[in-house]
Amino acid sequence: MRNTVDSNTLPEHFYLDILENLFLCVFVNDDTGRTTYTNPATIRHYGVTPHYLISTYPDWGFWEGVVYPPAYKQLMKEKRTIFYNQLNLFTNNCHSTINTPVLKNDSSENVEFMVQIIQENFSTKDLDIISNQTKDITNLRIDLIGKNHFFCTLIKELEKVADSDIPILLLGESGTGKTHIAEYIHNYSYRQDKPFRSINCGAIPSNLLESELFGYISGSFTGANTKGKKGLFELAEGGTLFLDEIGDLPIDLQVKILHVLDNGKFMPVGSTVPIHSNVRIITATNKDLKNCITEKNFREDLYWRINAFCSVIPPLRSRREDIIPLAQHYLDKHNSKYQTNKVFYPQTLVILAMYHWPGNIRELKNVIERIYILTGGNIIYENHLPKEVYRSNNKNKKHYHKYDEIIKQAEKEIIISVYNSQGTITGVSQTLSISQGRAYRMIKRYCNVISEE
Numbered sequence: 005m006r007n008t009v010d011s012n013t014l015p016e017h018f019y020l021d022i023l024e025n026l027f028l029c030v031f032v033n034d035d036t037g038r039t040t041y042t043n044p045a046t047i048r049h050y051g052v053t054p055h056y057l058i059s060t061y062p063d064w065g066f067w068e069g070v071v072y073p074p075a076y077k078q079l080m081k082e083k084r085t086i087f088y089n090q091l092n093l094f095t096n097n098c099h100s101t102i103n104t105p106v107l108k109n110d111s112s113e114n115v116e117f118m119v120q121i122i123q124e125n126f127s128t129k130d131l132d133i134i135s136n137q138t139k140d141i142t143n144l145r146i147d148l149i150g151k152n153h154f155f156c157t158l159i160k161e162l163e164k165v166a167d168s169d170i171p172i173l174l175l176g177e178s179g180t181g182k183t184h185i186a187e188y189i190h191n192y193s194y195r196q197d198k199p200f201r202s203i204n205c206g207a208i209p210s211n212l213l214e215s216e217l218f219g220y221i222s223g224s225f226t227g228a229n230t231k232g233k234k235g236l237f238e239l240a241e242g243g244t245l246f247l248d249e250i251g252d253l254p255i256d257l258q259v260k261i262l263h264v265l266d267n268g269k270f271m272p273v274g275s276t277v278p279i280h281s282n283v284r285i286i287t288a289t290n291k292d293l294k295n296c297i298t299e300k301n302f303r304e305d306l307y308w309r310i311n312a313f314c315s316v317i318p319p320l321r322s323r324r325e326d327i328i329p330l331a332q333h334y335l336d337k338h339n340s341k342y343q344t345n346k347v348f349y350p351q352t353l354v355i356l357a358m359y360h361w362p363g364n365i366r367e368l369k370n371v372i373e374r375i376y377i378l379t380g381g382n383i384i385y386e387n388h389l390p391k392e393v394y395r396s397n398n399k400n401k402k403h404y405h406k407y408d409e410i411i412k413q414a415e416k417e418i419i420i421s422v423y424n425s426q427g428t429i430t431g432v433s434q435t436l437s438i439s440q441g442r443a444y445r446m447i448k449r450y451c452n453v454i455s456e457e
């Protein structure tokens with residue numbers, strides 16, 4: 005027996021609810037191409053609410069340089085349903101798109117409006133990443149925003165080693181999220197209920213660093229607290245100690261850290277009694293440690309000890325698809341903290357996504373905070389952006405359409421950074437899951453030196 009529903013009995017909002025909850029993105033455009041309706045799936049696809057897109061045209065404003073190719077002109081001409089793949093230039097994702105014309109109910113057969121349905125293409129692997137990401141974000145106390153494939157793979161690898169005690173070395177430019185990721189690893193590990201402590205080895209005078217790390221006993225030096233003081237190794241007992249800017253650690257303290265890693269014991273300043281330590285060590289630097297070793301500023305034995313597992317965190321400009329979600333995330337945080345409803349004007353997001361972010365996520369976070377405060381109304385326009393971001397727009401725009409160049413630049417940055425950390429063709433080939441031949445060719449193309457293996 006057929007299951008039938010009498011559509012006349014269903015209230016209007018029933019259809020609207022379906023549209024508004026679809027995973028697919030739906031656009032309705034009038035015969036001039038102007039968008040008259042779109043559903044909230046735009047937030048997932050393009051990082052903006054429908055509100056931004058109503059009344060925009062497919063070939064200017066927000067859409068300029070965002071998707072390729074536009075298809076409505078062909079549809080107006082041919083007046084038939086068109087199936088095509090469209091490239092989202094922000095995310096490099098391919099969208100399967102179906103564009104259907106609805107013809108006027110008269111003899112003219114002109115197009116009255118068109119309905120476009122857009123679906124992002126997922127591979128099984130991507131779906132797995134998405135479901136796991138959701139699980140991670142809800143389970144853990146850390147908001148780790150990122151959908152870039154390389155970044156997600158890196159996080160998955162770190163999750164696998166999180167529960168072991170092996171030391172992890174995080175490399176990457178300043179502001180890429182090394183401290184944030186160290187905290188994420190801690191929260192993902194069995195040590196999550198124990199303390200997470202961190203210290204920037206480059207920011208503390210070397211004469212104070214030893215007592216910060218290992219503590220001191222009473223009367224060990226002039227000006228010291230008479231009761232003595234616990235150091236970070238003791239305060240982090242059972243948990244994780246994150247040593248940021250490890251490349252700036254004075255050489256005498258490098259010996260002491262190596263000793264704790266090898267023997268699980270340390271000695272507070274002024275004491276002769278060793279204290280047992282059960283702490284997971286995560287280190288980070290944006291320095292080239294191999295270079296520091298050559299210049300005799302870093303001990304090679306410590307390098308190998310902390311480098312049991314190494315990850316290179318990519319700069320934000322190499323994972324552009326993360327820019328809009330991060331910007332939206334920080335804006336949402338301010339909105340919920342101050343109970344406001346500020347939104348980005350579409351072109352503002354385009355400029356944010358195109359900027360090169362030398363200060364990485366830290367810079368993006370600061371920019372969002374600043375424009376949030378300085379914007380009086382509810383809409384954040386492009387001219388609210390700081391000058392350096394706003395002005396870079398025209399310069400970048402010229403290059404933005406050169407898709408191949410962007411891809412080549414991203415490839416170059418990845419190869420250089422992985423080669424710098426791995427140092428060998430095999431290392432690059434294994435890290436990036438590419439053949440040794442391909443790794444060899446790319447290292448030869450992008451790095452000046454090819455190491456003999």
Ligand SMILES: Nc1ncnc2c1ncn2[C@@H]1O[C@H](COP(=O)(O)OP(=O)(O)OP(=O)(O)O)[C@@H](O)[C@H]1O
Nearest residue numbers: 147148149150177178179180181182183184365366
């Ligand atoms: N994936 C992410 N999702 C959300 N916020 C992030 C993410 N990565 C970093 N952040 C935020 O960006 C800011 C900078 O990150 P973080 O301090 O971890 O960078 P860093 O690489 O350790 O910098 P530095 O080398 O200068 O110490 C922090 O406020 C952090 O919370």
